[in-house]
Structure formats: structure tokens, C-alpha cells
Amino acid sequence: MTNFRTFILGLAASFGLPWLCLIVLPAMQYEQLTPVAYDKDKDGVEGYFPPAPVNGQGQLVYIREGCNQCHTQMIRPVQLGLDGWYKGWGQDQEARPAAPARPSVLRDYLGEKYALLGIQRVGPDLANFGWRAKDKAAIYQHLYSPRSVHDWSTMPAYTGLFKLQKIQGPVSEHAVKLPKKFAPPAGYEIVPTPEAERLAEYLLSLKKDYPVPGQSAAVAAAPAKK
Numbered sequence: 070m071t072n073f074r075t076f077i078l079g080l081a082a083s084f085g086l087p088w089l090c091l092i093v094l095p096a097m098q099y100e101q102l103t104p105v106a107y108d109k110d111k112d113g114v115e116g117y118f119p120p121a122p123v124n125g126q127g128q129l130v131y132i133r134e135g136c137n138q139c140h141t142q143m144i145r146p147v148q149l150g151l152d153g154w155y156k157g158w159g160q161d162q163e164a165r166p167a168a169p170a171r172p173s174v175l176r177d178y179l180g181e182k183y184a185l186l187g188i189q190r191v192g193p194d195l196a197n198f199g200w201r202a203k204d205k206a207a208i209y210q211h212l213y214s215p216r217s218v219h220d221w222s223t224m225p226a227y228t229g230l231f232k233l234q235k236i237q238g239p240v241s242e243h244a245v246k247l248p249k250k251f252a253p254p255a256g257y258e259i260v261p262t263p264e265a266e267r268l269a270e271y272l273l274s275l276k277k278d279y280p281v282p283g284q285s286a287a288v289a290a291a292p293a294k295k
């Protein structure tokens with residue numbers, strides 16, 4: 070019977086310890102975090118870090134549509150001298166940020182209800198998508214028909230977030246602009262639903278590149294003194 074007890078205790082410890090160290094303690098540490106103020110002299114910026122919350126309603130659409138199954142929002146930290154992110158990586162996919170991106174930190178997610186770190190990197194990391202997004206119109210076209218942007222895209226078309234409607238009077242100013250091959254039949258237009266609008270606003274609000282107060286990255290990001 071003692072063996073059985075050791076077995077149960079061992080079992081509890083082998084699941085309990087990782088649970089405690091990987092889930093409970095980090096969660097408690099995260100809950101105590103609050104936004105910190107920038108030091109104007111050291112960081113070169115004013116206000117609080119993180120500066121702006123993301124669009125919460127759009128985030129719910131992002132979660133419901135399962136975007137985080139394919140997209141991460143986390144740039145790996147540097148560990149044991151192994152860089153998680155090199156400037157220039159993924160350049161074959163154009164539209165990379167020109168400025169070096171910094172690794173994500175815990176506080177980056179304070180303005181969000183859920184921290185959508187993601188599971189796999191099937192699509193590009195979206196941690197800084199807000200910086201490289203052109204505008205809402207470009208996002209709508211990509212969501213409605215990813216293949217009209219990149220003919221090799223494996224991203225699903227989120228046509229459910231849009232409405233096909235008969236043109237009555239002038240064409241809607243929000244109508245999705247598509248190349249001929251993907252365009253709706255004559256006399257019809259494709260307009261984003263309010264959900265698509267919130268989702269686009271959320272994507273535009275994704276900016277995890279703000280300087281971290283008191284870190285060397287902040288100094289590097291600040292304009293060089295002459």
C-alpha cells in the first residue's frame with residue numbers, strides 16, 4: 070500500500086509542479102502587473118506603457134473566427150543568446166516592418182482582455198500588423214479574398230463577414246475593391262458587416278513595438294543624439 074501512496078504522490082507531483090510553475094505562478098505574476106509610466110529623459114517618450122488598448126470588440130470576432138489558430142501575436146524573446154527574431158526575416162513576404170522589432174514582453178498584453186499568443190505560425194505573426202497595414206480597404210480585400218492579394222495564399226476567405234447586395238443608387242464607399250477575376254456580378258457590391266469593420270479596427274490597433282520603459286531597446290529605438 071505504501072508503494073501505491075508513493076505512486077499517487079509522484080503522479081500528483083509530476084503534474085502539479087509543472088502546473089504550478091508554468092500556469093499558476095505566471096498567472097499570479099501577470100495579474101499584479103499595472104501599466105508603468107515612461108521616463109521622458111531615459112525613454113524619450115511620455116505617457117504610459119502600454120500606450121493604447123486594442124479594439125476589444127474586434128478581438129472577439131478574431132477569436133470567434135479562429136484567426137489565432139494560424140496567426141501568433143508574439144515575437145520570441147532572446148534566450149541563451151539565440152535571437153528569436155532577426156531583422157529581415159520573412160522579407161520574401163514583403164511589407165515587413167523596416168524598424169527592428171523587439172521581443173514581446175508581458176506588459177504588451179495589458180490592454181487586451183485575452184492575450185492571443187497563438188498556437189502555430191501558419192500565417193505571419195500579427196503582433197505588429199497595425200504598423201504595416203495599409204488601410205481598412207486593403208484589410209477587407211484580404212479577408213474577403215486572400216487569393217486576390219496573393220495567389221498562393223492558404224488563408225481561408227472570410228466571406229461570411231461580408232454582404233453581397235444589389236447596388237442601389239451610388240456604389241457604397243465601403244464596397245470591397247476586387248480585381249476583375251474576383252469581382253461580384255455586375256450590379257452587385259460586397260460590403261463589410263459591422264463585425265468585419267470591428268475586426269479591421271482590431272487589426273489596425275495591433276502594435277507591440279512601443280519602447281519598453283527602462284530597457285535598452287527603448288534607447289536603441291530613440292533617435293540618436295548628435
Ligand code: HEC
Nearest residue numbers: 134135136138139164191192193215219222223224225227
Ligand atoms: C488556415 C490558416 C489561417 C487562418 C485560419 C487565418 N489566416 Fe490569416 N494568413 C494565413 C496565411 C498563410 C497568410 C499569408 C498569405 C496571405 O497574405 O494571404 C495570412 C495572412 C494574413 C494577414 C496579412 C499579414 C501580413 O503580414 O501582411 C492578415 C492581416 C491576416 N492573415 C489576418 C487574419 C485574420 C483576421 C484571420 C481570421 C479572420 C485569419 N487571418 C485567419 C493563414 C491563416
